[in-house]
Amino acid sequence: MGKTSLEVVYRGIFQKTLARNICRAIVLAARKEGKVGIGFGRYGDSPERNGIPAKYFAVVADTQEELEENLAMYEADNVDVTVAVDDTLCKGVESWGWYGLQPINQLTKNTGTVLVTSVQGRSDLVRDIHTKDVPYNIGVVQGSTSFSGLWVYKDDHTDVRVLGAICKVCPEMVSLESMEEAILEQWNNPVKVDSARKSHDRIETRVVEPGEGNPEEPFSFDLPGWTTMEEALVVRNVEQGAGFRGGDGGYEPVRNPYFKKWSTRTMRPVVNFETCIKCTLCWLHCPDSCFDVTPDGLYDSNMESCCGCGVCEDVCPVPDCITMVNEAEFEGNLSQWEDWNTNKDGYNKWMTEIVEKQKTQEPRSHGFHHVGQYREEVGSVTDSRNVVEGL
Amino acid sequence: MSTTIEKPEQELLISGSEAIAIACSMADVDVITAYPIRPYDTVMQYVSRLVADGEMDCEFIVAESEHSQFEIVKHASAVGARVFCGSSGVGWFYAFEALAVTAGLRLPVVAMVGNRALDDPGAFGTEHNDALAVRDLGWMLNWVATAQEALDTALMAWRIAEDPRVFLPCAISADGSFLTHSQVLTNVPDKSLVDKFLPRYDRGDKVLHPDNPITVAPQVNEDWLMEIRRQTDDGMRRAKGVVEEVHEEFRDIFGRGTPSPFFEEYMTDDAEVVFVGMGTLALPVRVAVRQMREQGIKVGFVRIKWFRPFATEEIKACLSRFKAIGVVDRDYSFGSPDFGGVLYNDIRAALYDSEKKPLVISFIAGLGGREVRGQNVVEMKDVMYEALATGKIDRDKQWIGVRR
Ligand code: SF4
Ligand code: SF4
Numbered sequence: 001m002g003k004t005s006l007e008v009v010y011r012g013i014f015q016k017t018l019a020r021n022i023c024r025a026i027v028l029a030a031r032k033e034g035k036v037g038i039g040f041g042r043y044g045d046s047p048e049r050n051g052i053p054a055k056y057f058a059v060v061a062d063t064q065e066e067l068e069e070n071l072a073m074y075e076a077d078n079v080d081v082t083v084a085v086d087d088t089l090c091k092g093v094e095s096w097g098w099y100g101l102q103p104i105n106q107l108t109k110n111t112g113t114v115l116v117t118s119v120q121g122r123s124d125l126v127r128d129i130h131t132k133d134v135p136y137n138i139g140v141v142q143g144s145t146s147f148s149g150l151w152v153y154k155d156d157h158t159d160v161r162v163l164g165a166i167c168k169v170c171p172e173m174v175s176l177e178s179m180e181e182a183i184l185e186q187w188n189n190p191v192k193v194d195s196a197r198k199s200h201d202r203i204e205t206r207v208v209e210p211g212e213g214n215p216e217e218p219f220s221f222d223l224p225g226w227t228t229m230e231e232a233l234v235v236r237n238v239e240q241g242a243g244f245r246g247g248d249g250g251y252e253p254v255r256n257p258y259f260k261k262w263s264t265r266t267m268r269p270v271v272n273f274e275t276c277i278k279c280t281l282c283w284l285h286c287p288d289s290c291f292d293v294t295p296d297g298l299y300d301s302n303m304e305s306c307c308g309c310g311v312c313e314d315v316c317p318v319p320d321c322i323t324m325v326n327e328a329e330f331e332g333n334l335s336q337w338e339d340w341n342t343n344k345d346g347y348n349k350w351m352t353e354i355v356e357k358q359k360t361q362e363p364r365s366h367g368f369h370h371v372g373q374y375r376e377e378v379g380s381v382t383d384s385r386n387v388v389e390g391l
Numbered sequence: 392m393s394t395t396i397e398k399p400e401q402e403l404l405i406s407g408s409e410a411i412a413i414a415c416s417m418a419d420v421d422v423i424t425a426y427p428i429r430p431y432d433t434v435m436q437y438v439s440r441l442v443a444d445g446e447m448d449c450e451f452i453v454a455e456s457e458h459s460q461f462e463i464v465k466h467a468s469a470v471g472a473r474v475f476c477g478s479s480g481v482g483w484f485y486a487f488e489a490l491a492v493t494a495g496l497r498l499p500v501v502a503m504v505g506n507r508a509l510d511d512p513g514a515f516g517t518e519h520n521d522a523l524a525v526r527d528l529g530w531m532l533n534w535v536a537t538a539q540e541a542l543d544t545a546l547m548a549w550r551i552a553e554d555p556r557v558f559l560p561c562a563i564s565a566d567g568s569f570l571t572h573s574q575v576l577t578n579v580p581d582k583s584l585v586d587k588f589l590p591r592y593d594r595g596d597k598v599l600h601p602d603n604p605i606t607v608a609p610q611v612n613e614d615w616l617m618e619i620r621r622q623t624d625d626g627m628r629r630a631k632g633v634v635e636e637v638h639e640e641f642r643d644i645f646g647r648g649t650p651s652p653f654f655e656e657y658m659t660d661d662a663e664v665v666f667v668g669m670g671t672l673a674l675p676v677r678v679a680v681r682q683m684r685e686q687g688i689k690v691g692f693v694r695i696k697w698f699r700p701f702a703t704e705e706i707k708a709c710l711s712r713f714k715a716i717g718v719v720d721r722d723y724s725f726g727s728p729d730f731g732g733v734l735y736n737d738i739r740a741a742l743y744d745s746e747k748k749p750l751v752i753s754f755i756a757g758l759g760g761r762e763v764r765g766q767n768v769v770e771m772k773d774v775m776y777e778a779l780a781t782g783k784i785d786r787d788k789q790w791i792g793v794r795r
Contacts, residue, residue, distance in 0.1 A: 234597050325715055
């Protein structure tokens with residue numbers, strides 16, 4: 001008797017099909033063992049917008065009664081496995097205003113597992129993940145962020161590779177045998193079964209001890225009550241901005257205090273303040289008014305509101321003056337201009353290195369730049385092992 | 392904008408629709424939208440005449456549909472304009488989306504519903520299901536019985552709806568034909584009295600204006616909606632007290648009006664059996680009650696004026712004095728408890744925890760504008776006395792004036 005559950009944290013709306021496929025396969029595979037289950041998404045308008053974190057759940061139980069304890073909820077109370085299908089979500093989940101930042105492992109049970117699809121190592125990810133006061137495990141399914149299953153995105157087997165790993169870290173939920181049966185039935189493709197088994201055999205986890213990880217207190221808000229919030233659906237404007245950091249020079253807008261966007265982006269702009277010609281285009285075109293105008297007339301992208309769309313990089317007329325860089329490279333959200341202003345040589349060196357490194361890598365999907373469209377599917381049965389090996 | 396022509400106090404021969412048009416003029420309404428449908432369109436005709444004759448200065452917009460008609464006044468109300476709008480039957484239903492959000496946005500739109508049966512089958516006669524459809528959405532609803540009451544209630548409606556403690560829309564229901572198209576002698580007050588009674592609409596710091604930058608109606612999720620509904624609920628709860636306050640002041644200034652703002656009693660002092668209804672039903676019922684009284688039958692009539700907010704305590708105190716109550720609905724709620732009318736079920740619910748519970752019987756009469764005649768009222772009286780004597784209600788006799 002018992003119940004096991006899983007959440008897939010994904011970036012709406014691109015990864016929704018992927019998340020749903022994973023959760024559906026779990027329920028269908030568990031059925032092979034006589035269990036009952038449900039898959040459900042935490043839907044809403046806001047969380048389904050470009051890149052905003054959203055969740056899908058699967059709950060599997062031995063009896064209908066045990067399952068019922070988990071019905072008609074938006075989120076399970078806790079989960080045995082948390083899957084993050086985009087590793088930048090390890091920095092936390094913030095779906096909409098007033099929601100605060102939910103650590104990726106918030107629902108993960110004591111000794112449960114966080115599975116991340118990533119090309120980073122486990123310890124790199126643990127550095128981003130908020131500390132927990134009980135131990136849990138972390139495992140990495142090797143691979144870059146996938147939009148698999150979405151419209152023009154070909155199947156790269158991320159779904160079954162995650163499923164195989166789940167069977168390893170939580171066999172109580174569903175066994176590999178049942179999963180293989182379900183995969184074959186669902187997709188009618190033995191290559192996918194191979195991919196799942198391979199991932200199952202290969203996945204390794206390690207324990208993350210209590211207190212290990214990012215010690216930052218995640219920001220949170222108290223929602224107002226009906227007697228304390230303004231009537232008639234009125235939302236007051238924020239005050240107009242003032243000088244840079246409250247000083248006389250420059251300009252800094254007042255920002256929404258209830259929505260930080262620190263976990264919304266997959267890439268962030270890095271600015272070369274030496275080559276900037278102060279043309280204002282980035283400031284003008286940024287959809288989220290991220291750029292603070294510095295006292296010396298430069299433009300400093302404020303990470304509190306950057307959604308990582310890449311528009312600034314596109315509009316900047318100076319080559320390499322703004323470069324979008326993998327969010328995984330960053331730990332904090334500090335001002336680049338302040339950094340540059342206090343230590344120009346140090347900043348320029350860091351900036352040159354990180355930009356060069358980015359040039360050697362494939363960019364991540366961000367804003368309207370969607371990586372992976374029209375790519376070939378993982379190949380036929382005969383060459384499957386090699387291809388899957390390569391993932 | 393203001394009315395330029397001062398009307399001296401005078402007695403005019405006008406219909407209920409015309410009375411409401413005159414009220415619009417006296418209240419200096421800023422924006423009026425219209426789309427024709429019978430019987431409401433008579434208001435539209437009178438308003439356009441007043442505007443064309445230069446007697447009234449307002450933005451008079453004939454929209455391309457009822458939906459737009461109600462959307463326009465909704466937005467105008469948000470920027471601080473006093474507004475008026477109206478419709479009938481399925482026209483009112485075509486505006487339904489706009490109607491629902493108007494209450495949610497706490498906008499004091501005042502509307503007139505010229506009650507009309509919901510077609511198909513095509514029908515013009517009065518039936519109350521059109522206005523009643525918004526009874527759960529945060530609209531204040533009242534029914535008037537005469538042109539005089541239509542005029543007076545309209546003036547009060549702006550005052551109540553625009554009270555910042557309320558900020559809810561209000562629909563005045565007027566029975567099609569019997570009220571909208573019947574001209575009776577009506578006392579039109581002096582404009583100076585109206586000005587004294589009805590201040591300008593002031594939306595305060597909730598006004599949508601470049602000088603007051605706000606966002607109205609954001610997207611919300613399950614973590615906000617209950618609080619918002621509870622706030623609208625509080626507005627409606629407060630509305631009841633405001634109705635009383637405004638009614639009292641109206642009586643002081645104009646010297647007219649029933650003792651209770653919520654209902655009107657007729658020959659109820661020593662009554663045993665009492666009819667309850669809304670709107671112009673009052674006219675035939677009162678005649679029949681008078682005739683039965685002459686024969687020594689102790690009957691009376693209570694006309695409900697405000698249906699939302701529903702004056703639970705007052706109605707309970709009033710109706711629990713009697714032995715039997717016949718609620719005469721000019722509407723129907725298919726499949727509802729006891730297969731009763733809408734008013735009936737609310738009244739019966741209100742009496743549930745009262746110490747003295749009268750017998751409550753539902754009558755369905757006058758649907759589609761069918762006349763309710765004296766003999767129908769006598770018929771209902773007989774059903775009620777029979778039920779009192781036998782302790783049983785003959786459910787076969789609840790539809791009044793229907794051919795078998
Ligand atoms: S990436 Fe987009 S949101 Fe961020 S600073 Fe550039 S334009 Fe603004
Ligand atoms: S667009 Fe480029 S050059 Fe222009 S102000 Fe921004 S960073 Fe400088």
